[in-house]
Amino acid sequence: MNALPLLPYVVSAAAYVVYFARRSEPAGRVATVTLVLGALTHTFVIGMQTVQVGHIPFVGTTGAVSSFVCLLALAYLYTEMMTDERAMGVFIVPLMAILQLIPALANSVAPRPEVLAILDSPWFAIHVSALLFAYASFALACVVGVTYVLLFKELKAKQLGFFYARLPSLQVLDVMNGRAVTVGWVFLTVGLVVGAVWLLQEQPHTLDPRVQAMSLLDPKIFIVVVCWLVYSFELYARRAIGWSGRRAALLSAAGFTVLLLNFVPLSYFVTGSHNFY
Amino acid sequence: MHLLLVGTSHHSAPVDLRERVDFSRRGVPDALSVLDEIHGITEVVVLSTCNRSEIYVMCEDPSHQRDALASFMSAYHDVPESELAPHLYSRLDADAVRHLFRVAAGLDALVVGEPQILGQVKDAFTTASQRGCTGTLLNRLFQWSFGVGKRVRSETGLGEGAVSVSFAAISLAKKIFGDLTGARALLIGAGEMAELTATHLRTHGVGRINVASRTPAHAAALAATVQGEAVPWADITTQLTSADIVVTATGSSAPIVTRAHVDAAMRPRRDRPLFIIDIGLPRDVDPSSGEIEQVFLYNIDDLKTIVRENLTRRQSKVDRAESIVDEDVEQFMVWLGSRAAIPTLVALRRRFETIRQSELARLKPKLASLPPATQGRVDEITRLVVEKLLSEPTEQLRTTTDQERVAAYTDALNRLFKLQDDPNGTRSDPRSPASRSKVPTSRDR
Numbered sequence: 001m002n003a004l005p006l007l008p009y010v011v012s013a014a015a016y017v018v019y020f021a022r023r024s025e026p027a028g029r030v031a032t033v034t035l036v037l038g039a040l041t042h043t044f045v046i047g048m049q050t051v052q053v054g055h056i057p058f059v060g061t062t063g064a065v066s067s068f069v070c071l072l073a074l075a076y077l078y079t080e081m082m083t084d085e086r087a088m089g090v091f092i093v094p095l096m097a098i099l100q101l102i103p104a105l106a107n108s109v110a111p112r113p114e115v116l117a118i119l120d121s122p123w124f125a126i127h128v129s130a131l132l133f134a135y136a137s138f139a140l141a142c143v144v145g146v147t148y149v150l151l152f153k154e155l156k157a158k159q160l161g162f163f164y165a166r167l168p169s170l171q172v173l174d175v176m177n178g179r180a181v182t183v184g185w186v187f188l189t190v191g192l193v194v195g196a197v198w199l200l201q202e203q204p205h206t207l208d209p210r211v212q213a214m215s216l217l218d219p220k221i222f223i224v225v226v227c228w229l230v231y232s233f234e235l236y237a238r239r240a241i242g243w244s245g246r247r248a249a250l251l252s253a254a255g256f257t258v259l260l261l262n263f264v265p266l267s268y269f270v271t272g273s274h275n276f277y
Numbered sequence: 278m279h280l281l282l283v284g285t286s287h288h289s290a291p292v293d294l295r296e297r298v299d300f301s302r303r304g305v306p307d308a309l310s311v312l313d314e315i316h317g318i319t320e321v322v323v324l325s326t327c328n329r330s331e332i333y334v335m336c337e338d339p340s341h342q343r344d345a346l347a348s349f350m351s352a353y354h355d356v357p358e359s360e361l362a363p364h365l366y367s368r369l370d371a372d373a374v375r376h377l378f379r380v381a382a383g384l385d386a387l388v389v390g391e392p393q394i395l396g397q398v399k400d401a402f403t404t405a406s407q408r409g410c411t412g413t414l415l416n417r418l419f420q421w422s423f424g425v426g427k428r429v430r431s432e433t434g435l436g437e438g439a440v441s442v443s444f445a446a447i448s449l450a451k452k453i454f455g456d457l458t459g460a461r462a463l464l465i466g467a468g469e470m471a472e473l474t475a476t477h478l479r480t481h482g483v484g485r486i487n488v489a490s491r492t493p494a495h496a497a498a499l500a501a502t503v504q505g506e507a508v509p510w511a512d513i514t515t516q517l518t519s520a521d522i523v524v525t526a527t528g529s530s531a532p533i534v535t536r537a538h539v540d541a542a543m544r545p546r547r548d549r550p551l552f553i554i555d556i557g558l559p560r561d562v563d564p565s566s567g568e569i570e571q572v573f574l575y576n577i578d579d580l581k582t583i584v585r586e587n588l589t590r591r592q593s594k595v596d597r598a599e600s601i602v603d604e605d606v607e608q609f610m611v612w613l614g615s616r617a618a619i620p621t622l623v624a625l626r627r628r629f630e631t632i633r634q635s636e637l638a639r640l641k642p643k644l645a646s647l648p649p650a651t652q653g654r655v656d657e658i659t660r661l662v663v664e665k666l667l668s669e670p671t672e673q674l675r676t677t678t679d680q681e682r683v684a685a686y687t688d689a690l691n692r693l694f695k696l697q698d699d700p701n702g703t704r705s706d707p708r709s710p711a712s713r714s715k716v717p718t719s720r721d722r
Contacts, residue, residue, distance in 0.1 A: 025431060155452065156567075158579050160586075165437060169455035170550065242547020245571055 001045050002066050002103035008038030009073075009097040016089035020166060028086050032077075035093060039073040046070055056125060064132065066103035069096045072136040079140060083176065085168050091143040123198035130191035131224075135259060137184030138231070141177050142256030145249030148173040152246050174244055181252050185231045192228060223262040230255040278319070278414065279339045280613075282373040283346040283365060284331030287387050290364035298354045298361065300325035305401070308353060309410050315345055320415040324380070324401040326394065328387050333377065335414050343367050374418065374609050378602045381426035383436055390435040390591045395426040414616070418609065425605045432601060433594040438587030443477045445583045446554045446575070450522050451481070453552050453573060458482045463520035464505070465513065465534070466527035467495035470556050474524045475503040483522065489513055491527070517542035523553045525561035532563045539566040546571075554580070614683055618674040621687040624696040625670075629663045 015031035018024060046067060049057040057063040076092050079085075150163045151170060167173070216222060234251040237243035243251075285298055300308045305323050312321045312332065320335040332350070336342040347365055351358040368376045379385045381398045402419040405411050411419070430436050439445035447457075454460050462483045464471045467490040475486055486505030489512070490496035496507040508516055517523065517538060527533055534553070539562075543551065548571050555562040555576040567574030637644075637659065644652055670690075677683050691697050 023431070023434060151452070155449070155573055158575065158582070160449075160583060164452060165434075169451060170453050171455040242549070244548040245550065247548065247570075 001049065002062070002100070002106070004045050005038045005042035005070075006097065006100050006104045008034045008041060009069075009093065009100055012038055012089075013094040013097045016086070016093045019086060020090035023166065031089055031093070032080065032086065035073060035077060035089070039070065039077060042066075042070040042073060056129070062103045062106040064128070065099055067128075068132045068135055069100045069103075071132050072096055072139055075133075075136045075140055079176065079180075083168070083172070085172070087166050087168060088140075088143055088147065091147060092140065095139070095143075121198060121202070123194055123201070127191050127195040127198055130187045130194065134184045134187035134191055137180045137187065138227075138252065138256045138259055141180035141184060141252040144173050144177045144180060145252040148177060148249040149246060149253070152249075170245065174248070177249055177252055178238060178244070181231055181234055181248075185228075185235055188224075188228055188231065192224065220262060223258060227255050227259050227262070230258070278335055278337060280333065280370050280373045280414070280418065281336055281339045281342055281346070282331055282333050282368040282376055283343060283350070284324070284329060285350075285361075285364050285366070286329035286331070286385070288385070289366055294356070294361070294364055295328065295330065297356050298330045298350060299327070300330055303353075305404050306408060309405055309408055311353065312346075312349065313408075313410050315342075315349065317342060317345075320412040321410045322401055322405040322415055322419065324398060326397045329380070329385075331380075333373065333415065333418075335412065339369050370613075371606055371610050374613075375602060375606045377418065377422050378425045378605055378609075379599075381422040382429035382598055382602055383426070384429075384595065384598055384602065388440050389588075389595060390437075390440075392430070392436040395423065395430075398422060398426070414613070417612070421605065421609050425602060428605075429598045429601050433597045435591055435594045435598050438583075438590055440584055440587050440591070442556070442577065442580045442584060443474055445580045445587075446474060446524075446556075447477050447481050449554075449573070449575060449583075450478075450552055453550050454521060456482070457484075457522075459484050460521040461485045461519060462487070462505075462522040462524065463508075463513075463516050464488045464499065464503075465523065465525040465561065466490060466557065467492070467499040468526050468528070471524060471526040472499055472502060474526070474554065474556065475499065475505065478522065478524075479503050487516055487520070489516065514538050514541055517551070518545050521550070521552065523551065524556065525553070526556045527561050529557065529561060530559060532561060533557075534562040534566065536563045536565045536569075539563075539569055539572060543569055543572065556580070614677070614680050615675045617680070617683050618677075618687055621690050621696060622671055622674060625690055625694060626667060628694050628696060629667060633659050633663050 012031050012034035015027050015034060019028035019031050046057060049063075056067070072092065073096060076089070076096075080089065147163070147167050148170060151167045151173065154160055154162075154164050155170070216225065230251060234243070234248055234255070237251075238248055285295065287295065290298075300323050305325055308323050309321060312318060312323070312334070317338055318334045318336050322333045324331045324333065330350075332346055334342060334346065346367075347362060348358065350356075350365070351361050354361075376385070377398075381395055383390045383392060383394050386394050398419070402411070402415075406416065439448045450457060450460070457478070460483050462475070462478050462485070464475055464486065467488060471488075475488075478486060486500075486503050487508045488496045488500040488503070488505050489508050489510050490499070491510055493507065493509070496510075499505070500507040513534070517534070523534075525533060539551070539553075550571045550573060553562055553566065553572065553574045555574065558577060560576055562574060562576075564574070564576075566572055637656065644655060647655070674683065674686055677686065
């Protein structure tokens with residue numbers, strides 16, 4: 001079922017590439033329309049899976065990646081509508097299509113683990129939704145940041161070419177980056193706080209080794225906290241010491257790279273906690 | 278019916294002559310009303326811009342109308358024919374179509390790819406169609422040309438990139454700051470170049486313009502011209518801190534703005550970008566200032582390089598644009614060719630219908646005994662037979678692209694069925710209201 005939205009995402013990604021390379025308006029419209037279709041299908045699929053397993057299917061990496069891609073699609077579409085700017089799609093939608101491959105190939109919803117009644121807690125739902133939304137915002141911020149740097153380099157080097165002709169202004173990119181990081185930071189903070197509260201409630205009552213392994217020293221939790229510090233610093237630097245533009249863009253790109261590392265490989269191989277599947 | 282174009286442009290005439298034959302001086306509608314009275318012209322559009330004055334007409338006798346239009350231009354603008362004639366050009370049918378498509382696409386412009394021309398072609402057409410001077414053919418031709426203009430622009434990007442130094446500066450500023458409405462500009466120097474750039478900045482919505490000059494009177498004069506504010510020369514460093522765009526254009530032999538100035542100005546600005554346009558020769562700003570983070574320093578040579586690159590880029594897209602024009606000319610000519618067969622087709626259908634009706638009338642006494650439903654059935658069957666008989670020849674004639682073959686077919690049909698003798702008449706009056714639809718038809722290929 002997770003393969004269902006993959007097709008529109010792939011078509012949309014290809015259309016965004018054509019739109020960006022050739023600046024073809026029809027390709028741009030196809031890109032947006034297929035992305036909307038993809039996001040709707042994806043939301044429907046997640047809804048069906050929720051009915052099937054009795055909770056939102058973001059337990060385990062497969063479900064989490066799928067929900068993340070869906071949220072990213074919605075967040076990106078919202079940005080595209082608000083700014084009337086399609087140029088970012090080429091950097092985001094292909095990433096979504098690649099990420100969606102993970103749940104599409106696994107093609108199953110994580111079975112509901114009998115032992116994990118603790119996951120039924122509303123705290124858990126808020127914790128995961130908030131973090132996934134934060135990740136989607138940071139992904140947007142990262143892409144916007146990278147494009148900022150590309151355009152910045154062209155302008156500095158006085159070599160006006162590919163990106164100069166296609167990207168919005170530095171100012172617009174900087175504002176978009178700032179907003180995406182702020183929204184992401186708020187959700188990351190909420191997600192972390194709720195997670196901590198939930199852990200404090202549950203840890204004394206369960207012997208589950210995965211729950212017991214949850215501490216600041218757990219690689220997954222540690223890295224998320226590092227990311228929180230990076231983004232907090234970016235926001236602080238933006239307001240207090242005037243770091244914006246290229247420096248802010250690089251920080252948000254660095255922050256997301258670490259997050260992405262955390263999201264996929266670490267979840268699979270390293271962490272002792274957070275692997276409820 | 279032929280499409281004829283007579284006109285003059287920057288390719289054929291010097292500016293003083295172009296000014297004298299500019300239709301907009303007396304108003305295009307006035308010229309249209311005179312042209313509309315010329316015998317033999319069925320449709321007319323006048324295209325008048327600062328670089329061209331052209332008349333597009335539909336007529337039966339192009340060689341005669343060519344002279345008539347040349348005489349009209351000479352008389353209307355009061356320019357001796359002998360003086361005007363060497364600078365006039367004319368194009369017929371496919372060449373005229375190609376010319377208009379190239380004009381609409383910006384390929385015939387003084388600066389290749391200039392985007393304003395498409396709007397001017399649209400205005401010219403609207404003016405003519407609102408006065409009922411256009412009919413089916415020019416409606417379709419001009420609508421088609423708008424499509425060609427748009428297609429060339431979107432598929433080749435021919436009109437992109439600034440091709441003048443001041444526009445290059447403005448487009449850079451927009452790429453850095455986005456909307457220029459809230460931006461603040463500082464002019465250092467009050468010469469002609471500073472004024473020109475300031476005027477462009479003002480046109481593009483720059484909110485505040487401050488002017489500094491070694492001679493306060495010059496600063497005050499320029500500030501008044503561009504609705505800015507004169508600031509003391511000694512305040513340049515302070516001004517640098519608050520400005521977003523700085524234009525330097527002094528005649529000074531030593532740099533006015535040093536790296537230390539910019540460094541000092543950037544500290545309180547933090548990471549707020551500063552765009553410096555140094556159009557002074559020799560340069561007014563220390564080139565190393567451009568190394569500072571968030572300082573974008575462009576001198577006159579950089580801007581000229583951008584302009585040159587844009588022009589080269591446009592030139593490289595010309596071939597693709599020309600092939601788009603060629604494709605569209607061919608398609609338009611096919612459409613036009615199919616139009617030539619229409620009177621014959623109409624006459625043929627009318628002839629067949631007349632025969633059918635007369636046969637039905639002749640058989641009416643015999644059919645009278647049949648029930649009404651059966652009579653209706655007979656009527657329907659005969660109609661269907663006629664339809665079937667005519668459908669293939671109609672399709673063949675409509676899709677034939679070879680003009681000569683269309684002429685041969687229509688001639689044969691006219692002779693075989695004696696269509697010219699059709700008592701109902703086959704040729705519609707081109708000046709009749711039906712053939713002079715004022716409403717532009719949608720483009721239909």
